[in-house]
Amino acid sequence: MRNKVFEYIKKKYKAEPEYLWKRYPDYAVFRHSDNRKWFGIIMNISYEKIDAQKSGMVNILNVKLEDILMRDYLVSQDGYYNGYHISRGNWISIALDGTVPFEAVCELIDIGFSATASKKKKNVLRQPKEWLIPSNPKYYDIIHAFDDTDTIDWKQGAGIIKNDIVYIYVGAPVSAIMYRCKVIETDIPYNYHSDGLTIKALMKIKLLKRYEADQFTFERLKTDFGVFAVRGPRGVPNSLSALLK
Structure with missing residues (x-):
């Protein structure tokens, strides 16, 4: 052998x-x-x-x-x-x-x-992953971000690479998952710092699917899927992933 x-x-x-x-x-x-x-x-x-x-x-x-x-x-x-x-x-x-x-x-x-x-x-070897990422309406109008385009730049989270899937969770007052997107480009240079927010790199994401604000609320995420916080990029429970698709 x-x-x-x-x-x-x-x-x-x-x-x-x-x-x-x-x-x-x-x-x-x-x-x-x-x-x-x-x-x-x-x-x-x-x-x-x-x-x-x-x-x-x-x-x-x-x-x-x-x-x-x-x-x-x-x-x-x-x-x-x-x-x-x-x-x-x-x-x-x-x-x-x-x-x-x-x-x-x-x-x-x-x-x-x-x-x-x-x-x-x-990064080349690993298979695409799914992420749940937060967005704060205080910093960016994510609700209308895809009104005129299906592709936007977004803060790149640690560990996220091209071809990964990201589900965007919109913070209060919406408090729900609103979008399913595919990462089509990463490591776009960017330097931003203001009010405690620091961005060193961007990724380009393409919209694949929208959700109604009452479909995947924070209360449902806690009760049905054990997701008690979305403070940064995190994995998606298998049971939640199956429904989001």
Whole structure:
């Protein structure tokens, strides 16, 4: 399976193995081309170093996970272990002896690649997300913003990237979600500061859908969906997302 892993990484990520240690000539490291971080390490070790019930030699693949719960779940399954020689940072070791199916190994390589990617690369890799963002009528007349156009510039929130969906929640006295928009451009330079409001970048959003002011009120958001505040960009509960679409 070691060679199949090499082939998979080379084909998908154009990464070649690096052999960094003379003492361990079979240890192979795979790096990102931009930030040079490791996203995979293959070692050939004595099985008993990770599993006292096993003997002989085994190839293992070390990958990093961002999800602690996922790591804890996996290491409770056959073929998965806490990261050998890399205990910090949510690394795990996967036995490449067939205990773990090759398809599952590939999925974890993909997860590890994303977990160690640069911010720019992560933005390219991740799937579009949905956000609930606030608007304050005190600063901007959002109620009439789309009267003559379907595209406007808006303050860019942290983590929002192109192709994300934003639902605009209009503050008091409206206190309701009014618009569904798609982000079509981000990182537009802008420098504004007044009355406690600071804007460093804008995003361009396109209107996809309007809602009546009595459809998704703040009271309903609290009662039905557990949304008790919209002070900044936040995720959208699945149950709410299904109705908003």
